[in-house]
């Protein structure tokens with residue numbers, strides 16, 4: 375009964391490269407990419423990506439070789455997401471905000487053969503070339519599309535756009551190698567398979583309602599978890615990619631209005647930036663609610679609430695590099711629509727349930743038992759399914775540790791609510807332990823964000839001789855507000871939090887951020903420790 379063989383007729387390895395092959399055929403005349411004045415159709419997008427794949431093969435790239443790219447959100451970066459795997463190679467998209475030494479480390483660790491790099495990152499390119507003398511460098515000159523004459527354009531001319539993409543031999547073949555931000559020690563190289571990239575693109579396209587009507591604005595860096603799979607997802611849907619080299623609120627609002635943007639993704643810090651942009655930078659849009667997906671860090675409910683007031687409809691996603699980006703989503707239930715906005719925002723600030731393409735999400739206690747669904751018991755959020763990484767490249771020890779017991783250990787501490795939704799309370803290393811009690815930094819931040827003068831807040835542990843640690847708040851006030859002091863912030867928290875959770879110290883100023891918009895809490899922890907030294911001296 376079950377002895378049917380897999381044949382070419384009924385089995386093809388899952389791969390997102392196929393999406394462009396199809397879109398170029400089906401939506402050939404449709405605008406695939408907008409970049410400044412430049413408009414490219416799906417037929418052109420397909421031809422350029424095929425030329426890239428062909429040129430890479432002619433340059434000696436073989437299956438499994440790594441090709442690094444260091445590019446902002448410009449058309450060449452979209453081409454790389456199809457042309458590199460379409461040559462059988464593995465795409466290593468490097469974070470464009472890293473310092474030259476980190477880039478050199480990544481390109482060496484990945485053993486990349488080729489680096490495609492934007493002129494803006496010349497210093498990093500030089501460091502990478504020194505670290506890997508055989509590296510072939512292909513420079514991209516981005517002048518919003520009229521880029522004839524660059525290395526990259528000449529390289530494309532060596533390829534044959536009539537040559538089809540290579541399909542993977544097996545859907546488990548590697549498609550991408552993404553390095554984690556490496557806040558402690560060297561970054562780790564997360565390997566993705568074609569299967570997971572294809573499935574996560576489907577999961578995201580469904581979750582975010584992408585279609586041929588979609589106009590997708592590239593506010594999320596494509597180097598971060600391959601832009602949460604959206605280079606593939608938007609192409610699968612046959613939507614339009616609207617490129618954006620650099621995030622400036624005015625430009626974002628202009629593009630939303632002019633290109634009738636329907637969808638965008640961004641970290642909560644970008645939402646905060648849009649919300650507090652001066653009125654002269656904002657533009658209203660009349661083409662309907664713009665859907666914005668946020669994640670990468672916990673969005674305080676005040677931020678969700680603020681974006682909805684501006685006319686955006688917010689989707690909250692959670693994920694990490696190790697699981698191809700977005701893996702859970704806070705699915706809104708029908709009856710939430712009747713709730714006051716602030717109550718609805720509080721429900722939506724939870725990380726939610728598994729994407730349709732993820733097998734399982736669980737919260738496990740220290741003995742690996744599921745925690746009760748009581749919204750209180752803390753455990754580690756663990757994921758399992760087809761959109762989990764293969765492992766860390768050349769690092770079997772870290773791979774075994776992170777995937778132990780058949781689960782991806784996220785290192786995020788969460789509770790499970792009675793409705794089955796998970797809510798992250800902290801990163802394991804960010805919890806504050808004061809007098810033996812655990813304080814969730816996110817819970818304190820959530821309250822701080824409700825203070826009308828607060829634009830951003832982060833809470834970390836400050837060493838304390840009596841309590842071990844106490845909560846220390848770092849706060850950025852809204853533009854133009856100066857007359858708020860620590861005592862007032864502390865008094866505000868007193869009205870909303872148990873005594874031991876109230877920050878003992880409040881420091882005002884800008885918050886240090888990573889290139890992916892996460893607040894660098896370890897830097898703040900150091901500052902909090904130094905505060906201690908100052909106070910003691």
Ligand code: AMP
Pocket residue numbers: 554555599668669670671672673690691692693694695696725784785786798801890
């Ligand atoms: P990265 O691998 O750089 O994408 O970082 C993944 C980490 O970001 C996760 O382990 C979480 O700590 C955090 N993160 C991502 N999305 C969310 C979210 N929606 N809420 C809270 N934390 C998040």
